Amino acid sequence: MEKAYEPQDVEARRYAEWEAGGYFHAEPAPGKPKYSIAIPPPNVTGTLHMGHALNHAVQDALGRWHRMQGDTVLILPGMDHAGIATQTVVSRQLEKEGLTRFDLGREKFVERVWAWKEEYGSRILVQLKRLGCSYDWQRLRFTMDPEYVEAVLEAFVRFFDAGLIYRGKRMVNWSVGLQTVISDIEVENIETDGSLWHINYPFADGSGFVTVATTRPETLMGDTAVAVNPADPRYSDQIGKMLRLPLTDREIPLIADDYASMEFGTGAVKITPAHDPNDYEVGLRHNLEQISVIGFDGKMTAEAGVRYAGWDRFEARDLIVGDLEAAGVLEKIERYKHSIPHCDRSKTVIEPLLSEQWFMKQAGTELVAKSTAIVSDGGIDFAPSRYAKTYVDWMDGIRDWALSRQLWWGHRIPIYYKSDGSYVAARNWDEAVQRAGTDELTQDEDVLDTWFSSALWPFATLGWPHQTADLAYFYPTDFLTTAGEILRLWVARMVMTGLEFTGEKPFSDVYIHATVLDKKGRRMQKSIGNGIDPVEMIDKYGADALRFSLLRLASKGQDIKFSEERIPESRNFGNKLWNAARFVLLNLEEPNPGVTADPGATAPDSPGGKDEEATLTPPSLLGKGAGGLGSSLPERWIQSRLQRTITAVNSALASYDMDDACAALYDFQWNEYCDWFVELSKPALQGEDGPAKESARRVLLSVLDTTLRLLHPIMPFVTEEIWSNLPGKTGSICVAPYPVADESLLDPAAEAGMTLVIGSITALRGLRAEFTPGGPEHEAARAAILARRFRVIVVPEGEQAVDTLRALLPSLVSLARLGEVTLANAAPTDAKYVSVGVAGASYYVPASELLEGIDPAKESVRLVGEIAKLDKELAAVSGRLNNPGFVSKAAPEAVEKARQDVADLTERRGKLEARRGLL
RNA sequence: GGGCGGUUGGCUCAGUGGUAGAGCACUUCCUUCACACGGAAGGGGUCGGGGGUUCGAAUCCCUCACCGCCCA
Numbered sequence: 001m002e003k004a005y006e007p008q009d010v011e012a013r014r015y016a017e018w019e020a021g022g023y024f025h026a027e028p029a030p031g032k033p034k035y036s037i038a039i040p041p042p043n044v045t046g047t048l049h050m051g052h053a054l055n056h057a058v059q060d061a062l063g064r065w066h067r068m069q070g071d072t073v074l075i076l077p078g079m080d081h082a083g084i085a086t087q088t089v090v091s092r093q094l095e096k097e098g099l100t101r102f103d104l105g106r107e108k109f110v111e112r113v114w115a116w117k118e119e120y121g122s123r124i125l126v127q128l129k130r131l132g133c134s135y136d137w138q139r140l141r142f143t144m145d146p147e148y149v150e151a152v153l154e155a156f157v158r159f160f161d162a163g164l165i166y167r168g169k170r171m172v173n174w175s176v177g178l179q180t181v182i183s184d185i186e187v188e189n190i191e192t193d194g195s196l197w198h199i200n201y202p203f204a205d206g207s208g209f210v211t212v213a214t215t216r217p218e219t220l221m222g223d224t225a226v227a228v229n230p231a232d233p234r235y236s237d238q239i240g241k242m243l244r245l246p247l248t249d250r251e252i253p254l255i256a257d258d259y260a261s262m263e264f265g266t267g268a269v270k271i272t273p274a275h276d277p278n279d280y281e282v283g284l285r286h287n288l289e290q291i292s293v294i295g296f297d298g299k300m301t302a303e304a305g306v307r308y309a310g311w312d313r314f315e316a317r318d319l320i321v322g323d324l325e326a327a328g329v330l331e332k333i334e335r336y337k338h339s340i341p342h343c344d345r346s347k348t349v350i351e352p353l354l355s356e357q358w359f360m361k362q363a364g365t366e367l368v369a370k371s372t373a374i375v376s377d378g379g380i381d382f383a384p385s386r387y388a389k390t391y392v393d394w395m396d397g398i399r400d401w402a403l404s405r406q407l408w409w410g411h412r413i414p415i416y417y418k419s420d421g422s423y424v425a426a427r428n429w430d431e432a433v434q435r436a437g438t439d440e441l442t443q444d445e446d447v448l449d450t451w452f453s454s455a456l457w458p459f460a461t462l463g464w465p466h467q468t469a470d471l472a473y474f475y476p477t478d479f480l481t482t483a484g485e486i487l488r489l490w491v492a493r494m495v496m497t498g499l500e501f502t503g504e505k506p507f508s509d510v511y512i513h514a515t516v517l518d519k520k521g522r523r524m525q526k527s528i529g530n531g532i533d534p535v536e537m538i539d540k541y542g543a544d545a546l547r548f549s550l551l552r553l554a555s556k557g558q559d560i561k562f563s564e565e566r567i568p569e570s571r572n573f574g575n576k577l578w579n580a581a582r583f584v585l586l587n588l589e590e591p592n593p594g595v596t597a598d599p600g601a602t603a604p605d606s607p608g609g610k611d612e613e614a615t616l617t618p619p620s621l622l623g624k625g626a627g628g629l630g631s632s633l634p635e636r637w638i639q640s641r642l643q644r645t646i647t648a649v650n651s652a653l654a655s656y657d658m659d660d661a662c663a664a665l666y667d668f669q670w671n672e673y674c675d676w677f678v679e680l681s682k683p684a685l686q687g688e689d690g691p692a693k694e695s696a697r698r699v700l701l702s703v704l705d706t707t708l709r710l711l712h713p714i715m716p717f718v719t720e721e722i723w724s725n726l727p728g729k730t731g732s733i734c735v736a737p738y739p740v741a742d743e744s745l746l747d748p749a750a751e752a753g754m755t756l757v758i759g760s761i762t763a764l765r766g767l768r769a770e771f772t773p774g775g776p777e778h779e780a781a782r783a784a785i786l787a788r789r790f791r792v793i794v795v796p797e798g799e800q801a802v803d804t805l806r807a808l809l810p811s812l813v814s815l816a817r818l819g820e821v822t823l824a825n826a827a828p829t830d831a832k833y834v835s836v837g838v839a840g841a842s843y844y845v846p847a848s849e850l851l852e853g854i855d856p857a858k859e860s861v862r863l864v865g866e867i868a869k870l871d872k873e874l875a876a877v878s879g880r881l882n883n884p885g886f887v888s889k890a891a892p893e894a895v896e897k898a899r900q901d902v903a904d905l906t907e908r909r910g911k912l913e914a915r916r917g918l919l
Numbered sequence: 920g921g922g923c924g925g926u927u928g929g930c931u932c933a934g935u936g937g938u939a940g941a942g943c944a945c946u947u948c949c950u951u952c953a954c955a956c957g958g959a960a961g962g963g964g965u966c967g968g969g970g971g972u973u974c975g976a977a978u979c980c981c982u983c984a985c986c987g988c989c990c991a
Contacts, residue, residue, distance in 0.1 A: 003954070386923070389922090393922080394990085487989095519930090521986080552932095558932090560932095565930090565943075572956040574956090575956045575957090576953090576957085578953090578954080579953040579957085582953045583954080587953090659933075660933090663933075666942085674954085675958090679958095765960065766959090768960085769947080769948070769961075772947085772960090817951095877938065883974055885973090886974045887974080889973090889974050889975090890974060890975075891937080893937095897937085
């Protein structure tokens with residue numbers, strides 16, 4: 001094994017082995033527990049970003065965890081055709097050739113998109129493999145697969161037949177940039193510094209004017225009223241009067257409507273029903289005319305008048321403002337900060353326009369009611385739970401869903417028009433002909449919102465609308481993880497379609513993962529260039545390091561401030577594990593002449609290397625039985641600690657607390673196994689006591705084996721690489737049993753004993769450090785004291801401590817680098833010692849051992865410092881005990897513990913005082 | 920304007936009533952035969968401000984300030 005773990009050499013090879021081994025493929029196994037996840041399908045145009053990396057690290061960890069527990073695990077991968085995004089990419093490609101999609105025509109264009117998809121569309125899948133995702137690639141699905149298209153059409157027709165889909169002229173969010181309508185939730189409101197123009201609208205009868213404040217003077221030609229609040233005293237006697245629209249001869253009424261806010265501007269707002277969603281509603285209430293002055297191309301229409309027609313909407317604004325000023329009706333221009341709706345894809349300003357579109361009824365439907373209830377009644381769990389409220393709140397205010405998109409790439413809406421304009425919905429041409437009673441039909445030109453197909457993902461990927469064995473076994477899925485921002489776009493809609501078409505919820509648990517931000521707390525965005533490329537990080541540090549880094553920060557949906565500096569920590573952790581394994585394996589190789597007679601075992605030094613495994617006792621035979629294997633204090637301790645770790649990790653994974661799972665593993669493996677158990681094993685491994693040596697080897701190996709399996713879901717590659725090299729291992733750790741805590745191995749006495757041992761070693765090392773001078777001028781003195789093995793007198797407190805220290809003396813000697821050690825009943829009574837104490841024992845080192853001629857004054861200062869520390873603690877604890885309220889009201893255990901603490905602290909303090917008195 | 924989340928050592932974060940924790944960074948020391956992607960020993964925080972509840976508050980309540988996200 002190499003001295004440092006090199007992920008680059010390992011990952012590609014291991015992943016290929018896993019795929020070849022078929023570990024990720026799942027078939028229905030009725031009667032056997034299953035765990036299924038349909039991954040959020042990335043856009044076919046997508047490349048892996050940190051948000052994906054986190055999302056997939058979580059999913060894969062949970063899937064691997066369940067797979068090791070013996071469940072049939074299906075993680076179903078796939079891609080979304082991403083209508084707008086993909087069409088945009090291909091259009092840009094055409095643009096470079098000097099073409100537009102219209103030059104090609106629909107059919108050729110769609111062919112071109114397919115060609116693009118074949119060439120570039122699987123980048124992200126390769127990247128997911130780099131991350132180690134254990135997905136069933138044989139089941140890869142795409143939302144434009146023929147089977148999937150069938151599901152989409154089926155869903156549309158069923159919704160249509162149920163009366164939920166309708167065509168209507170409505171105000172839509174028109175993306176001028178993309179030349180299509182987009183849904184409300186694809187709109188991003190961006191706070192912008194704008195202006196508020198105050199324009200005077202004269203009364204038609206010449207009796208003065210009303211000043212109207214607007215952010216959009218270019219829509220003035222489309223005004224069909226001015227509204228004021230009915231309660232506004234400034235206008236109460238003028239409601240109903242006619243105003244002359246500036247720059248025109250047209251007269252419009254002054255109306256009263258609650259929509260007009262008395263606080264906004266002058267309290268009077270112009271109403272443009274064809275260009276503002278609120279004005280549209282006002283217009284409906286007051287039966288106002290809708291005049292479209294801006295067209296789909298973002299230019300002023302003929303209805304805007306000859307002077308303005310053909311101008312771009314923003315140029316027209318300047319032109320109109322200029323004309324208003326010239327006409328003397330521009331009262332003032334105010335600076336004004338407000339939100340402007342933008343298209344989240346093209347980043348262009350949305351134009352609210354009137355347009356014929358297909359909609360799906362949402363508000364008030366039974367479907368929405370059911371979909372709300374299943375979450376509010378706890379049928380679907382959210383983590384963090386607060387997102388359930390977000391979901392329910394949104395459902396309560398849900399609006400109808402604009403389904404049609406003016407695109408070519410996507411599922412073409414299966415509506416067929418007859419020559420008289422009437423229409424039918426149908427799954428295919430034949431059904432359309434049959435339903436319409438004629439074959440003189442034309443299909444709707446628009447395609448469906450991409451989210452319509454995504455909404456069917458959990459079941460359409462399993463064969464729906466056919467009642468397949470896959471669907472029966474794997475559906476409903478068990479887990480969904482996604483970003484909070486698509487809770488409404490995607491999650492809510494899957495719930496709706498799932499309930500409607502399968503009668504079941506599509507998943508039982510939804511985990512909303514954190515947003516990965518940059519180190520300054522900003523979203524990672526291409527435009528800022530602050531993104532970190534996960535693949536680059538994998539190249540540099542390995543997939544395990546990236547996964548561990550993300551998961552250890554993934555706490556309770558809290559956003560993650562991430563930077564590359566966090567990754568080496570995890571890389572180092574993997575390397576630490578690697579080297580611990582090297583140590584264990586090196587020690588197994590060395591023959592142990594002290595033991596030859598393990599029943600049924602072959603000779604440990606038999607040829608063939610791996611035959612050694614036969615001499616190893618299975619973990620189940622290791623126990624804390626007196627005198628047997630695994631019976632030493634450190635051995636009982638590490639096994640007890642391991643059981644606690646197993647419990648912690650399982651429980652953390654069960655509650656999706658990935659950070660807790662990582663922390664438990666990190667602490668155990670590094671701070672307990674490596675720092676203490678490995679070190680404490682060394683005397684036995686290097687000693688001549690055959691059985692002790694054998695026991696140490698077996699426990700080292702057994703605990704390592706368990707740790708690897710415990711860690712595998714989070715760091716799959718390094719654990720596989722090590723585990724496969726352990727003696728006696730065949731197959732893959734992917735399907736090795738996941739550890740379950742064995743309570744019989746819990747050993748509180750061993751844990752208490754080790755607390756004493758660790759405390760003692762730490763205290764004695766501290767003593768040495770304290771007397772080791774720094775700086776180049778003290779090199780000789782430093783070398784002398786570092787080389788010295790201290791003589792020590794140990795005074796244990798209580799029989800337990802005597803036994804513990806007696807048993808662990810070799811370890812103490814080795815790790816604290818001691819010389820002659822004497823166990824004594826009482827402290828030495830002369831001054832020539834330096835002492836340190838821990839709970840359970842005191843240690844006395846002759847002053848002459850530390851440095852020639854300890855300065856009594858200096859030593860006194862040291863003791864005073866220690867006493868001061870104890871005094872501080874004593875003051876706090878006894879302060880509480882002196883409080884009558886504490887003694888009478890606090891829990892008896894708390895009071896008892898405080899009393900015990902005071903006693904212990906007082907005793908230790910007494911000893912220090914005694915030492916000081918001797919100086 | 921409404922809702923949600925956050926504010927703990929230099930940095931990134933754990934910690935939901937009983938003596939403040941981790942990793943990184945920092946200081947000193949150590950190239951000891953698993954690992955310098957390492958080991959040992961240290962220093963460092965009145966837990967955003969104010970008020971309240973309680974014997975006891977980082978933790979519960981109120982309030983203010985600031986930061987972020989979502990929605991309108």
